[in-house]
Amino acid sequence: NSQVTNHVxxxxxxxxxxxxPACFPLCDIDSPQxxxxxxxxxxxxxxxxxxxxxxxxxxxxxxxxxxxxxxxYSEQHKDESLVDSDLVTWYTFGVNHVVRSxxxxxxxxxxxxFRLQPVGFFAGSAAMxxxxxxxxxxxxxxxxxx
Numbered sequence: 001n002s003q004v005t006n007h008v009x010x011x012x013x014x015x016x017x018x019x020x021p022a023c024f025p026l027c028d029i030d031s032p033q034x035x036x037x038x039x040x041x042x043x044x045x046x047x048x049x050x051x052x053x054x055x056x057x058x059x060x061x062x063x064x065x066x067x068x069x070x071x072x073y074s075e076q077h078k079d080e081s082l083v084d085s086d087l088v089t090w091y092t093f094g095v096n097h098v099v100r101s102x103x104x105x106x107x108x109x110x111x112x113x114f115r116l117q118p119v120g121f122f123a124g125s126a127a128m129x130x131x132x133x134x135x136x137x138x139x140x141x142x143x144x145x146x
Contacts, residue, residue: 002084006120015119016044020112022093035066040092045070048077049086056090 002011025040027033039045039056047053047070055061058068070090095110 007123008120010120012118012120015117016089016091016114017117018093018112018114020093020110021095022112023096026096032065036061036064038066038071039069039090040094041071043092045074045090045092046082047073047088047090048080048082049088053088056092 001013004012006012022043025034025037027037029035029038029041037057045056050073053073056070058064058072061069091114093112093114095112097107097110
């Protein structure tokens with residue numbers, strides 16, 4: 001946000017922090033699967049908010065031929081600036097499962113995700129002003145044992 005700066009004059013923001021793997025599709029980009037899943041070509045996409053652009057893979061991803069979705073949204077509006085706009089961040093994460101004999105009969109679990117971490121909002125930790133807690137049975141330096 002270029003309109004709001006923190007205590008050292010830098011803009012405040014959020015940082016996307018992945019947890020787990022991110023991968024690219026194993027299929028050819030020009031294959032039917034590659035065109036349908038074109039959103040997976042990049043891990044991060046950014047577009048201006050538009051109420052009709054709701055799905056990264058398009059409205060009907062199973063029937064798509066690559067004529068809808070984030071690649072089309074990006075191409076249609078490639079000359080528009082994202083600065084000071086309502087930004088939509090499209091983050092793609094996932095795994096490619098390469099089958100191993102050890103996976104039979106129970107396939108292992110892969111966990112993927114992300115968190116949004118505030119950057120530059122605070123001058124320090126808000127927890128620094130919290131007074132220390134005192135256990136119920138303690139008074140000063142002496143604590144009763146039960």
